[in-house]
Amino acid sequence: MTEQSLDAIWALLLAARDQRGRPGDQGRTFGLRLSADGQPELRTADDAQAALIWRGDAFEVGPGLPPDAVDFVELYLPVLAAQPEQPVVVGHLGQSIDAQIATRSGDSCYVTGPENLTHLHRMRALCDAVVVGAGTVAADNPRLTTRLVAGTNPVRVVMDTDRRLTGDQRLFSDGEAETLLVCCRDRVSQEEHAPNLLAAPRNGAGLDLQAVFAALRRRGLHALFIEGGGVTVSRWMKAGLLDRLQIATAPVMIGAGRPGLALPASETMRACRRPPFKLFKMGEDVLWDFDLRGEAPDHKESAPPRQAPVRLQ
Template identity: 40%
Template sequence: MNMTQMTDEAWDYLRSIREDGSSPQPPRSDLPLPCLPLYETIAARKGPFVLAQVGQSLDGRVATPTGDAQDVSGCDGIAHLHRCRALVDAVIVGVGTVVADNPSLSVRSVPGRSPVRVVIDCNGRIPAGAKMLSDGGTPVLIIQADDAPLRDLDQEIVCLPRRSEGLHPQDILDCLAERGLTTVLVEGGANTIARFLDADLVDRLHVSVSPIIIGSGPMGITLAPVDRLAEARRPDVTVYNIGTDIVFDCNFRSRTRQATSRESEHVLVTDTA
């Protein structure tokens, strides 16, 4: 496991890659900085890139049954989430998260730029009093289905075709790309992340696990059931101890896995994209 050491110099280095588009020399440090690979891939991206992140308990929960989610993650997990926000063009949440948490989705725990905020609100039910709609922060983009009643809000509202399963995540990414927003963080909740995973559109998934057992309540990720473990997703995973939390950095695009079916025994499968 990588024990992360994030220093001011290391964070400045990552921000300059992201914000200036430069290729600076990695910071000199007496300490090894194994945290860099966790963020360098995101910081260096100029094209389409989807990072999803979930902060969950040891038993996989993201909130209590009454919806108390403040804060499942420890202080280092929150700093990690804010670093991820600072490295992307846009942060995406489902309307369920806005209703439950009333988040601002800004970068506060670390120095950095806040991303554009995107709410997937298929049926036009975002509360008019939601904090992000009037806090004077970065722009908010609301994405609705084309047959939903158009809300009377000051923010830009984009209407996308309603498909059988709702809005297709690729349609959402395309509409963001048209606005120059190509590196995105899907921050939750579980429903929204699952739709991007099911559409195979997630490049990296950060599962940040905090040493707390909630015992009941919504799970971080719920996907369509599979019958056999051979059908389970097996990303390449690197594990980082970031202090209060452990981050599992799941890479869905460069994957080396041992095939598990009898027919393909001894076959090493390598996917790179």
């Protein structure tokens, strides 16, 4: 795709984000197509030029989508299906070829390349909220905005079980987007009633993520992007709350650093999870997009066919 074509397709995806999941729209169908000047237009689902079609619970590629844009669009379609009755949660990790997300000191800027960084900003723009752990905020002091792409900044959700962050990090004061601090109830005094503070029950060393998830949905946040770090993504996955998992692997060897995904051990290879996946080439990196809802319930199905990576523009 040319840069102009990519901008038009991205505008189409942003229009799809704005259309899906509106109150009272349960079961409706519609199409989105690009006008002659590359602007998204709302049309009926049977429009022969519709590039995207909403069938009531998900978007699908329409006949009007340029063939060279199909792979790019299909990476983002799952999160566009989010709506009040059907939330979508996507986790993401950027790691080295030896499965580390940072050096021993915590330096992670940057493990993956600029193409994957742009992908993160796109995911933020398509989601209602971006979720990170306190360790990521302490180490990286991130902004968690969409400054590299067009699109609205998501609500920023910081998981800080024991309130160990100082509050000096810029996302708490920059005013660029709403920021929620999620902590354990026993770390909140009875006098505290800050609108940006969300208290949840404790669950072991972390929080009761089912309760956190329910509280975020009550705030109208139905498309969640769990961006990091490894502990946070692993906890959401172990809680069974991830619909998809994206792992971007970079051709770098970190050695003994900070590992990414940490899951319970499997006793046999037959018991290991092998969810369906698709590969996307992002510059020098390869992104594995796993469909965690599409795997067999007992996780014992054979591995899906290997696929050549799809190169994204």
